[in-house]
Amino acid sequence: MKIDTTCVHGVKDKANLTGAVTVPIYQSSTFAHPGVDQSTGYSYSRLQNPTKEVLENIVAELENGTDALGFSTGMAAVSTLMELFKPGDHIIATDDLYGGSIRLFNNISKKNGLKFDYINTSDIPTVKNKITKETKAIFIETPTNPMMRITDIAAVKDIIKGTDILLIVDNTFLTPYFQQPFSLGADIVVHSGTKYLGGHNDTLAGFLVTSNSEIAERLRFIHKTTGACLAPFDSFLIIRGIKTLxxxxxxxxxxxxxxxxxxxxxxxxxxxxxxxxxxxxxxxxxxxxxxxxxxxxxxxxxxxxxxxxxxxxxxxxxxxxxxxxxxxxxxxxxxxxxxxxxxxxxxxxxxxxxxxxxxxxxxxxxxxxxxxxxxxx
Ligand SMILES: Cc1ncc(COP(=O)(O)O)c(C=O)c1O
Known part of the structure; x- marks a missing residue:
């Protein structure tokens, strides 16, 4: 299936018994269990909600990842992502990032012991020179915000191949429609779903997408624990937005x-x-x-x-x-x-x-x- 068809048909709602053409808004915070040790697959909407689950499957499919998590905003997604790291870890970030990401890193992540270097990631030798034993991630936005510089994602991946350094790409500006970071070596893709995925300036959302099951499991644990999950109605709006992406x-x-x-x-x-x-x-x-x-x-x-x-x-x-x-x-x-x-x-x-x-x-x-x-x- 080509990406424009995936946008329209997405991934089907497996609970759909009615033939509804659009995904229902499961506006329920909790789910009843058929019996002890029995489950419908859902228990509480912070852990998972059927409308959000369909959206997450669509986003994972569009990005060619294996798992996607829906957050209440893009910044909630980036904040959750920072919980993967521990005090002393070093992150190399594009200097021309969205200002909100810089504000988070400088005022909150640094306070939690993470170290950042902001550099021009379009310049691959500079990226290489900044890597230290503590470097755990390279966080890039391409095109950058607002100067529209481009980072060669595959070239960055080449210099960290064989290490445990994660390559994180904020794909908000181009979306999977124009850019597929996993095919270029990314480990995690970030989105402000508020932007093109939603597409109508009517709701906020964020996503983390991965193609690595161990990272996905860690992120899901942090997501359900810290709780900045995308609500069912907002999930519905983003599903609708993606249809015309x-x-x-x-x-x-x-x-x-x-x-x-x-x-x-x-x-x-x-x-x-x-x-x-x-x-x-x-x-x-x-x-x-x-x-x-x-x-x-x-x-x-x-x-x-x-x-x-x-x-x-x-x-x-x-x-x-x-x-x-x-x-x-x-x-x-x-x-x-x-x-x-x-x-x-x-x-x-x-x-x-x-x-x-x-x-x-x-x-x-x-x-x-x-x-x-x-x-x-
Ligand atoms: C590239 C980029 N990433 C992340 C964000 C944060 O997203 P949100 O506003 O949905 O929290 C923004 C917001 O403008 C952005 O432009």
Whole structure:
């Protein structure tokens, strides 16, 4: 079955006795047992819920993993993941990560004794040089957020082959529709399901996907113990969102390519960061490891004043955080997604008062360009 068909038909609800075409919302916190030592397979929804289970099976199938766990948010998924590690463990992370992941690592994981090095993981020799005896994981986001750099996943895997270092990939931006990290050597895939998987800016969700049964078992234990599980109704919304993942990704990407090309021609735009541009420093790696470039763009303008003018001038496009929904959103990373990243780290990475990020949606491209045009005028 091809991925666009899996998105629609997914994995069937094994408890379905009615022929319902969509997965029911099993809005039950607990499940009655037929007798002592007998079970329907469910006991309590923190351990597992039938709607969430169907969704987890779909996500595992889409990612070509063996198990997936549904969390209440993407950050709940990343926090749970950090529980795999113990004080003294060292994690190498992409320097241009989502700001919330950096906030978690710097303020909570470090307090728990984990050590982090943030580096440009697009630079493979630098990754190699940072590995120590304590290194237990390499956490990458590709494309990065918000500068859209690409890490060569297979090249990172090559340098840690034969070690117990886990390769973790946040696949939120490209989704399994465009990028399959397990086929490139990842051990764990992370998602903010809030974004493209859900696709409608109407719910929050997160996932951890694995292809390793021992890790899956450890994560399931932490998941049921710490309890940030995805609720049945939210699971239903993500299942529904995934049905249109393929066509949304294609349409949003087509719009993003057109907007990136248009931005390049604007006098007040001084740089455009989109992996689909042939001038992008990681274009070749992106083309090699993914089947698409996605629909996230960041760009720099000539002044802070122009940046504010665009944010306040857009009429159709909304000035809001988040990404991956059908609506086009524009974000000011410095004040929103990356506000808690230390200022000097932010500036070193180019996240300044002139940088804007667009999550391109599925509207008509002429309406989007007309809106940007009037805001920039
Ligand atoms: C790449 C990436 N990973 C993880 C997260 C965290 O997800 P959530 O907002 O669902 O907690 C985000 C949120 O923006 C993100 O962009």
């Amino acid at each position: 393929a066509i949304r990704m294609e349409k949003a990407q087509e719009n993003a390519a057109a907007i990136a090309g248009w931005l390049l021609k604007q006098e007040k735009v001084t740089a455009v960061h989109y992996a689909g541009l042939e001038t992008h420093p990681d274009y070749a790696v992106s083309k090699k490891q993914a089947t698409g470039f996605g629909a996230m763009i960041s760009f720099e303008v000539d002044s802070e004043q122009t940046a504010h003018q665009i944010l306040e001038g857009v009429k159709l496009i909304m000035f809001a955080e988040s990404l991956g929904g059908v609506e086009t959103l524009i974000t000011y990373p410095m004040l929103q997604t990356h506000a808690d990243v230390p200022q000097e780290d932010r500036e070193a990475r180019g996240i300044n008062e002139r940088l804007l990020r667009i999550s391109v949606g599925i509207e008509n491209i002429n309406d989007l360009i007309n809106d940007l045009n009037q805001a920039l005028a």
